[in-house]
Amino acid sequence: MVTPAVSRAERVREQVLDATVELVAAVGVERLSIDEVANRSGVAKSTIYRHFPSKQVLVVEAVHACTSIPLVTDSGSLREDLISCFSGMTKASYEGRLGDMMMSLMDAAQRDPELNRLVRAQTDQKRRFATEVLERAIARGEVSADLDVDLTVTxxxxxxxxxxxxxxxxxxxxxxxxxxxxxxxxxxxxxxGGLRTK
Amino acid sequence: MVTPAVSRAERVREQVLDATVELVAAVGVERLSIDEVANRSGVAKSTIYRHFPSKQVLVVEAVHACTSIPLVTDSGSLREDLISCFSGMTKASYEGRLGDMMMSLMDAAQRDPELNRLVRAQTDQKRRFATEVLERAIARGEVSADLDVDLTVTxxxxxxxxxxxxxxxxxxxxxxxxxxxxxxxxxxxxxxGGLRTK
DNA sequence: ATCGATCGCTACGGTACCGTAGCGATTCGC
DNA sequence: GCGAATCGCTACGGTACCGTAGCGATCGAT
Structure with a gap:
């Protein structure tokens, strides 16, 4: 048999993470069970434990697996950039598979330091993207430098x-x-009044 | 012994709901166990089941027990009313004991129809309060009737x-x-431009 | 004071999940 | 191709929680 495009290990890993995402979206992080992941993924429980030492790690990697970094546009128009920026970010994080996990993820993050870091990092990154867009607008004089960027992002x-x-x-x-x-x-x-020059 | 101010049944009920609130705030709705509620409240598990047929009902009543309805002021100033309104509402719902439960509550509401109705009802009520404040401002001409009230509340x-x-x-x-x-x-x-007359 | 209702306590069988281990079967590196 | 690593499968003991039942103690209304 020829060597497949992806190794067995990678295929197993993908199947497990995929099932984990589905399960977290369906029942939440707290009720996620390795047994059920094994059933849905078709991967044996013992094999799952070989790849992921704990449920915590499994969830973190599952989140990473369906996280995409949206592009930050630079059209020269603050309005267009903000719409593009938030359209990309919200649809990446709050819709689709990641979106279905988000609420449970944030809940679990209140009690799990690892998940907390993960969620906080994603939130901060999104805020940084929006901040960049606003600061570019300030730099080119479209908006006053007095603008409270952090408040505006919120x-x-x-x-x-x-x-x-x-x-x-x-x-x-x-x-x-x-x-x-x-x-x-x-x-x-x-x-x-009249701080926006354009 | 004289008859106490509150009956035994009421006292038991309070102790159970109190422990439930504490536990939900600590470990979330999903990991709430009746055994632990019994331990913390000092009320026997069998007694808890006599009062609350299911965990679902227990959580719903626990939420009701620490829900307060904030006052809606009518100062004649939209700004003052909004600040007062949101100050009262957010501090009632998102801080204190209810605030500690909120995230887990919203997560669980995604899978429990009963909790969903509860959370949605609270959200709708808060929006209605803010809507009233805005519509009063419209009625007295402080804000244009063209205002998108729903968007503004959001x-x-x-x-x-x-x-x-x-x-x-x-x-x-x-x-x-x-x-x-x-x-x-x-x-x-x-x-x-200039829709706000004041 | 009495008697029924309620409660605390203990124990139970049942279920779900954990994390591990053993053992053929399959796959991958060489 | 062949050995070694990996995987699927099954089974295991252990834990936590469920919801119920029985029984003696306590409470509360009359």
Whole structure:
């Protein structure tokens, strides 16, 4: 038999992580059981333990496996960049497989230091992307340097996360645009009026 | 012995609910066990089952037991009312004992219809309070009737919930005021400029 | 004071999951 | 191809929790 494209070890690893993602999305982190992962993945429980020493590690790697880093655009327009940025980020993190895990992940992160670091790192990264977009706008004079960037990121992220996680409503492009436009409108008159030059 | 102020049944009920709140805050809804509630409350497991037929019911009643309805002020100033409204609501729901349960509660609500109704009802009620405040401002002409009230409530609630649940940072009065002021600034110029008459 | 209701306590069988071990079968590196 | 590593499978003892039952003690209403 020829050597397959992916080794057996890799194939096993993928199957296990895939089943883990499905299970966490379905029953949550707390009720995730290795037995069930073994059943769904078709991988023996003993083999799972050979690859992942603990449930904690398994979940962390499963999250990593379905985490994608969205592109940060630089169109020259703050509005366009923010919409693009938040559209990419929210759809990557709060929809699809990762989105289905997110709530349970955040809950478990309150008690698990490892998961806490993971979730916090992802949150911080998303905030950094948005911060970059805002600081570029400041650099080119589109927005006043007096802008409270951190608050603005919260004003932008909050409503979207709240809509998805708490209200469990879809994150439409219309909503993202409406949030961005509303916050930009606030920036326009925010500090002393006419701070946004464009 | 004289008849106590509260009957034994009431005292038992309180002890059980109290221990349940503590435990849910500590280990989450999923890992809540009746055995542990019995240990912490000093109430026998069999007695707990006499009062609460299932863990589901127990959690729901425990949440009800530490839920308070904040007052909705009517100062005549939209800004003051919003700050007062969100200050009361967020501190009632996202801080203290209920706040410690909230994340786990929302996670469990994704899989438990009963908890889902409970969480959704609380969210809807908070939104209704904020909606009332905004509609009163519209009625007295402080804000244009064209205002998208639902979006505005999301713009106000989102950043606060996000700050508390996702970032796990304290909800200071400064933050609440900053969010309210930012959103109000956006409303001012939001639709056609100068919609806020005051 | 009495008597029924309630409670604390203990124990039970049943279930689910843990993490490990042994042993053929399969696969991979050489 | 051949040896070694890996895997699937089964089984194991141990733990935690479930929901129920029995029984003596306590409480509460009359």
């Amino acid at each position: 004003l932008l992220s909050g409503p979207l996360v709240y809509t998805k996680l708490v209200r469990r409503m879809p994150l439409t492009n219309e909503l993202i645009a409406a949030v961005v436009d509303s916050v930009l409108a606030g920036i326009d008159v925010g500090i002393a | 713009l106000l609630s989102g950043p606060l919930v996000y700050t508390k649940l996702v970032r796990r940072m304290p909800l200071t009065n400064e933050l609440i005021a900053a969010v309210v002021d930012s959103v109000l600034a956006g409303i001012d110029v939001g639709i056609a």
